Amino acid sequence: xxxxxxxTIAEFEAVAKRKLKQQVWDYYASGAEExxxxxxxxxxxxxxxxxxxxxxxxxxxxxxxxxxGKEYAFPIGISPSAMQKLVGGEGEVDVARAAAARGTFMIxxxxxTCPLEDVIEAxxxxxxxxxxxxxxxxxxxxxAKLIKRAEAAGYKALAVTVDTPVLGNRINERKKxxxxxxxxxxxxxxxxxxxxxxxxxLNRELLQATNREEADRIQEAARSRxxxxxxxxxxxxxxxxxxxxTNTMKVVVKGVLTFEDALLAVQxxxxxxxxxxxxxxQLDGVASTIEALVEVVDAVKGRVPVLVDxxxxxxxxxxKCLALGADFCxxxxxxxxxxAYDGSEGVKMVLDVLERELSRTMALSxxxxxxxxxxxxxxxxxxxxx
Ligand code: FNR
Numbered sequence: 001x002x003x004x005x006x007x008t009i010a011e012f013e014a015v016a017k018r019k020l021k022q023q024v025w026d027y028y029a030s031g032a033e034e035x036x037x038x039x040x041x042x043x044x045x046x047x048x049x050x051x052x053x054x055x056x057x058x059x060x061x062x063x064x065x066x067x068x069g070k071e072y073a074f075p076i077g078i079s080p081s082a083m084q085k086l087v088g089g090e091g092e093v094d095v096a097r098a099a100a101a102r103g104t105f106m107i108x109x110x111x112x113t114c115p116l117e118d119v120i121e122a123x124x125x126x127x128x129x130x131x132x133x134x135x136x137x138x139x140x141x142x143x144a145k146l147i148k149r150a151e152a153a154g155y156k157a158l159a160v161t162v163d164t165p166v167l168g169n170r171i172n173e174r175k176k177x178x179x180x181x182x183x184x185x186x187x188x189x190x191x192x193x194x195x196x197x198x199x200x201x202l203n204r205e206l207l208q209a210t211n212r213e214e215a216d217r218i219q220e221a222a223r224s225r226x227x228x229x230x231x232x233x234x235x236x237x238x239x240x241x242x243x244x245x246t247n248t249m250k251v252v253v254k255g256v257l258t259f260e261d262a263l264l265a266v267q268x269x270x271x272x273x274x275x276x277x278x279x280x281x282q283l284d285g286v287a288s289t290i291e292a293l294v295e296v297v298d299a300v301k302g303r304v305p306v307l308v309d310x311x312x313x314x315x316x317x318x319x320k321c322l323a324l325g326a327d328f329c330x331x332x333x334x335x336x337x338x339x340a341y342d343g344s345e346g347v348k349m350v351l352d353v354l355e356r357e358l359s360r361t362m363a364l365s366x367x368x369x370x371x372x373x374x375x376x377x378x379x380x381x382x383x384x385x386x
Pocket of ligand 1: 027028029041079080081082109110111133161254276277278279280281309310311312330331332333334
């Protein structure tokens with residue numbers, strides 16, 4: 001009924017927690033090791049306070065913006081997350097429908113459970129300006145083929161994830177083994193492997209490894225099958241190599257946390273940067289993404305767009321990112337909570353909540369459009385009580 005409809009992302013999350021199987025919930029909700037960075041993502045938002053300006057005629061609020069020449073009604077897209085069919089329905093296809101219906105884009109994970117062609121088709125085709133997230137694998141031939149496939153399907157950008165030379169140490173996942181139940185598969189990586197049916201899934205293999213040597217051996221084998229990121233990537237080799245593989249797609253670097261790497265990304269020709277700590281799932285103990293955003297924005301100086309994800313669950317969070325210089329925000333888990341709540345409809349509702357919260361925050365802060373959102377509209381909570 002109307003009364004039970006979630007009104008905030010936290011309420012969507014609570015419903016998802018009730019609905020999802022325990023191990024699926026654990027997989028999606030958790031971060032790495034002691035969960036320090038995943039917590040820091042949200043806490044950092046709470047420490048920033050708002051400094052609203054009044055009497056500025058906010059009767060018309062415009063949340064629209066442009067990214068890579070495409071106009072969006074609001075600056076919120078969807079981060080890539082793996083295996084969305086585990087959450088429900090048609091997984092990535094449902095998320096794609098919702099993003100397209102709301103005029104925004106999703107970044108499709110390399111580890112998707114739907115063929116990349118089906119996903120973009122569900123969004124109405126290349127006009128949707130979707131992006132494809134890439135884990136560059138050691139099997140470069142296979143990787144090049146995947147890039148060509150994404151290009152042919154009409155994806156507009158490759159988001160290469162740089163924060164995953166090896167998988168983060170996710171304790172929950174290791175304890176409660178998450179297995180992709182057949183017939184689900186990593187559609188874009190494994191389906192062309194004729195021997196796939198005979199092999200246990202990578203997840204299952206990895207989770208059962210009892211010692212480091214065994215885990216290393218399994219990861220090595222998976223790398224050569226092209227199912228895992230290559231640990232030997234470098235700025236000077238990998239970014240130019242990616243450039244050569246595509247004539248039409250932008251090359252975006254996802255997972256930057258320092259000004260040093262932001263400068264290297266720009267130097268090596270990245271078209272945009274996504275400041276991200278992988279939702280706290282990779283190196284635990286890193287800065288929250290809003291903290292990292294500040295140094296990245298300072299270093300990039302507007303040369304390329306800067307996007308950010310991690311812990312964004314409220315319109316005020318989006319507002320704070322924009323005030324600190326982000327051009328666009330992305331949400332990972334909130335889209336999954338919407339998917340768990342009610343498939344494609346649920347994801348649309350999540351986007352609607354965030355959009356309305358952002359426009360209300362703008363009105364209450366005195367910013368009529370995104371350009372009027374300024375750093376001076378933020379302050380930092382003081383711990384000494386003054
Ligand atoms: C991710 N993320 C991720 N990133 C990526 O580049 N490729 C991937 O396949 C995945 N898979 C993935 C699975 C799950 C379960 C989660 C939660 C996250 C990271 C993702 O793109 C994004 O950076 C974070 O999810 C953003 O943080 P929030 O919005 O989830 O807090």
